[in-house]
Amino acid sequence: MGRLLTLLLISRLDLLLSLCPSVWPSVRPCLWLGGAVRWAGAALHAQRGHLFPWAPVFLGFGIGVYFSLPLEPPVRWLLLCGGGGAGLLLAAGRLPETAAPLALAGGLVLLGLALAGARAHAVAAPQLGFRYYGPIEGRVIGIDRSASDVPRLTLDRVVLSRVAPKRVPARVRVSLHGDPALQARALRLAPGQRVALTGHLVPPGGPVEPGGFDFRRHAWFERIGAVGYSRTPVVLLEPAGGSRRIDRARMALSRHVQARLPGETGAFAAALMTGDRSAMGQGTLEALRQTNLAHLLAISGLHMGLLTGFVFGAVRVLLLLPRRSRHLWPGKKIAALTALAAASGYLALSGGNIATQRAFIMVAVMLGAVLADLRALSLRSVALAALLLLCLRPEAMLGPGFQMSFAATTALVCVFGALRGAMSLPRWARPLLAMVLSSAVASLATAPVSMAHFNLVSRYGLLANLLAVPAMGLLAMPMAVLSALLLPLGLDRWSLGVMALGLDWILGVARAVAELEGTVGLVVAPGPWVLPLFAAGSLILMLWQGAGRWSGLVPLLLAGVLWIGTERPAMLVAESGALVGVMTAQGRALSRPVGDGFTAKVWLENDGQGGGQEVAAALWPGGEGRLRRITLGKLEVVHASGSRAASEIKGCAGAQIVVSNAPLPVFGDCMFLDPLRLKETGAVAIFQDAAGVRMKTSKTEPPRLWERGGSDPDRSERPTTPDQ
Known part of the structure; x- marks a missing residue:
């Protein structure tokens, strides 16, 4: 009865306030807010019995918030989010019928953020922070093939020569190049066997362009702290013990x-x-x-x-x-x-x-x-x-x-x-x-x-x-x-x-x-908002009950418009500094026809451009000497590949962008990107518009958990480089 009287009073309050013109302007926003709350309550009341499918949506939203944060939240914030989320879920049972779903949604969002952060800390393991070459020992836990079609071993219980045990990664992944007979022998290994080989290891690589797929983050959750390759035979040290029997049965x-x-x-x-x-x-x-x-x-x-x-x-x-x-x-x-x-x-x-x-x-x-x-x-x-x-x-x-x-x-x-x-x-x-x-x-x-x-x-x-x-x-x-x-x-x-x-x-x-x-x-790779909008629109269409579900067409349409208008970077620089891609009227031109093949492949795929690296490299203007030059609007891009080419650069002007995979001295007033700076920025994307040139980097500052353990990634698919 009390609720009924309260609703009746609120519904007629606008009539009473209309008699007091001096009070109306200050109270009207509150009434609009009250009306919005009443409308939301009525809408949620109409969804009774159909709200549970929204639970993973809000939990996933909180997880997405964690991964999209520009910096790593402190542990105390995660604890507060977890406690606040649990509190909202418990309090929802005591709230009015119209407010309870909102409390549940907020609690699930906070719990999702806390869960993602807790999982990221729970899987923490050392990541290699430098290039390593030497003996590698470990227990086989996985056998598959890499993208370059060679056998690949995943090892745990790793031992690396001259590396302190506390710095050794929990797992490493090694691709086996070289003699096909040795590769076939490696495929006959069984999970649980302890093996040894000599190989190169590097830290897991980050995104090949800002906003792209982050292999370093993926490896963090798989507890893979180093990737690399070997050309030596795999030596069996110990037969499989009592562990991983199911894996051995699977391979048999x-x-x-x-x-x-x-x-x-x-x-x-x-x-x-x-x-x-x-x-x-x-x-x-x-x-x-x-x-x-x-x-x-x-x-x-x-x-x-x-x-x-x-x-x-x-x-x-x-x-x-x-x-x-x-x-x-x-x-x-x-x-x-x-x-x-x-x-x-x-x-x-x-x-x-x-x-x-x-x-x-x-x-x-x-x-x-x-x-x-x-x-x-x-x-x-x-x-x-x-x-x-x-x-x-x-x-x-x-x-x-x-x-x-x-x-x-x-x-x-x-x-x-x-x-x-x-x-x-x-x-x-x-x-x-x-x-x-x-x-x-x-x-x-x-x-x-x-x-x-x-x-x-x-x-x-x-x-x-x-x-x-x-x-x-x-x-x-x-x-x-x-x-x-x-x-x-x-x-x-x-x-x-x-x-x-x-x-x-x-x-x-x-x-x-x-x-x-x-x-x-x-297809051109979409921007960061496209998939979330597609998901939101599709979920409204499928989960909402009544005519209101058709409002899901709005985010779907907006996602399509944003996808069509996707802006690709005018210039991309690999984290190694060994490859540069500049957008031209004919497509993206690459500075090298070979090398950094994985990076080139991903760039061209994201551009929706076919033909491969050699075709894209043919779009780069020819020239004499070791320096590769191309124009980007009113700017000149200069790429130096190797220390000899870098030594030919004596200075630079403000209208130049200089990229090198060998260290450069600090000089001139141009934008320069060499290994020392790229180590801090990761892969770089440069956008050019009427306002000028803006740069976007793949690494954040301060770094996220998965960005703190390693550097100097290389994901080329060429046999002479590490293969992930």
Whole structure:
């Protein structure tokens, strides 16, 4: 009754104040604020029962705030955020109905910020701060292939000669170049073995341009403190002990499958069953990427869904056959428990990477809903899975795997939920429509994320998925399950042979579609606000109830406008100083045709420019001598590569930008970038407009946690340099 009288008084207060013109101007803003609060309360009241899916959104917003901060927040601030967030969550139960959701949202944002900061401190480990060459000892915990298609070892329990134990990284990653026979030998190593080799190590590299992908941050959360390469044989010091038995079983299964199915088919089968991609060639991987079929390699939601769906359905059918189990046993729950056990085994055998963990959590939540007699596929299940994963691995939110997986899942649940009961089709047509519709919805939902992270769009990706995904669901995954069951009996040869038919079809589709003209389109990398706006607009469209959901089109439209108007840097400088890229009317011109290949590749991809480094280097004007010169508006850019070229620079004027990968004396009034300054700034982007020239650096001051441990990164894909 008291609330009703209060609302009545506030609603009529404007009428009373209209009788007092002198008081009205000072009170009117308060009334507008009160009206806005009442409107927000009414809107939230209309969303009752549909607010839980917003919980991971606000938790993720807090995580995003932490990673976007320009400096590292003190630990006491993180503690205050965590305490304040927990306090708001506890206090929400005592607040009025209209204020409680706002308190919960604020509490989740503060908790997300605190969780991300706590995780960043929890994984802290030494990072190498200098270039190292010498003996490297460690225990093998991972075997894969680098982007330059050579074997790569990840080692822990590392020992480095002449480096104090407290400064030795927790993990290092070493690419193995040189003799192919030695490389093949390295691929036969088993996790848990202790090895030794001689190699070069450097600190993990930062972004190759400001605002780009930060490998140093990624390595920090993987506890990788150094990366490098070796050309020497890998010497086995100790056999595998009692640890990492699951990893050894996984690699043994991978080699068994490859022995049964040689070639790319066997490598593909091993990747599906164990997550081991070390035998897959770069040509096959590129064809899968260009046709938007690379997701079939990552053991994620599709594989977990197909596996658990097959096991669940098979157990249900088996339990329906005997009369006793059909009538007396809880068949659905027994099938759910069996499917959960199969998913757990798949998680262990596949290596348990972040994509597989995410898929397992989502499947476990949905099977748990079946056990609790709730709807398995609902936005609440998806939200709960997202909450669990964000609490365990907050940094996963920054990766394309997390973003694409939950974008596709949320869109599929919303679309199929909206269409439930809306169309009446013959039973035989429903699976076909479901397949076409799910492929189309998932492709549309993940397209912005894929284009933003990988700078390409597969024009025939939907066609390739429609042709390939049925073979994965009908042949590959069911036969993979049967092969695992028949392996102990030695009868898996025929099931693997049937599986190979489906995999050969998928690889054939990938190669055929990749050869079509115009398969891949290049996309300019978006600015920092584009993806958040896309996410905000999409979430409003999918999660908000009522006509207000259409307001989500506004941020979507704004994101598209910002993406179209993306401003690329007029000039880019690599952190090593060995490569410069200047934007011209024909595209970005590079100062060197070879060297810093990884940096050049990323720059051109972000520009949406094809042709490769040699074509881009041809756009740089020719000249005599060791100095490379080009004009940038009214400025002259001078690049010196090597100490001899740097020695030719005797001075500079204000209208010059001088870049060198060898130290330069401080002289003149121009802008100069040499290794000493680039060590402080990282990669540099220079923008030019009517107001003049402005510079943006990739390093922050004071540095974030992951920027404090190392310097002098080099991520070139050339065999003569470290390979990450």
